[in-house]
Amino acid sequence: MDAIEQSMAVDRGLVGPGDRYRFWRAERHDALECLSATFSNHRYARHTHETFVVGVILEGCETYYLRGEQKYARAGDLCFVNPGEVHDGEPYGASFTYRMTYPSETLIREIAQDVLGGEEASGQPYFREPLVRDPEGYAAFMRAHGRLERDEDAFGGEEALVEAYALLLKRNGDWRGTPVEGGRAPEAVRLARDYLETHFDGTVDLAELAAVAGLSRYHLIRVFRRHLGLTPHAYLTDVRVRAAQERLRRGDAAADVAAACGFADQSHLTRAFKARIGVPPAAFARR
The missing domain is CATH 1.10.10.60 (Homeodomain-like)
Known part of the structure; x- marks a missing residue:
């Protein structure tokens, strides 16, 4: 899992001098895509994902449009975007630092069926709120994301991520139709x-x-x-x-x-x- 060096990225004009990031994949999780980044110049255009977006804000504040409203995600916040939801993103202030994952619908459904259960388990899982404060869930996600990035123990990282997603779904997930x-x-x-x-x-x-x-x-x-x-x-x-x-x-x-x-x-x-x-x-x- 090679990371792009910041100096190389700047030399190539790939990011601004205040932006840095690392992108990698965790193959054990349906080729889960992961991002660790600090953005002070980058602005996301409005777009959608076929996957879920699950992550946390470490520092600063990111503002973004989602579900018809302007959101402000600050340090300590957990962030969720369901598949197909239109959103963008940019720094609110000097910069923001975040860790993100992009789990497939298959992966989230598999975990949701065990965690949420019920007769609706064949439906579409989704996260009810785009922003939540949940210190325990935040800590669980950070532990999992860090283990995946270090890539020292694949099994340990796999276990940590499943447990983190399970906790987040239990507290913030549902089987009602995705609100898109x-x-x-x-x-x-x-x-x-x-x-x-x-x-x-x-x-x-x-x-x-x-x-x-x-x-x-x-x-x-x-x-x-x-x-x-x-x-x-x-x-x-x-x-x-x-x-x-x-x-x-x-x-x-x-x-x-x-x-x-x-x-x-x-x-x-x-x-x-x-x-x-x-x-x-x-x-x-x-x-």
């Missing part, structure tokens, strides 16, 4: 979304997309944003970045990934990727 507006999108938005998800690797024309949805271009933009929290273009960029993640995980070269996923060039891929994932493609691809 996209689930109530009208047929026109569904048609447009499906089109973007199947044509992301080529040129997408707004007039053609509007025709698929049966709406005018302006009406489509308004309805799409109202129901999904993103414009069609922002949603398309999200889809392309997710496709790029999958190819990078397989070891494809960044230039090839850019061409295959509909980006104009590798620089376009890098800008869009870092704005949503927090690290550039080269750091994401390292194992």
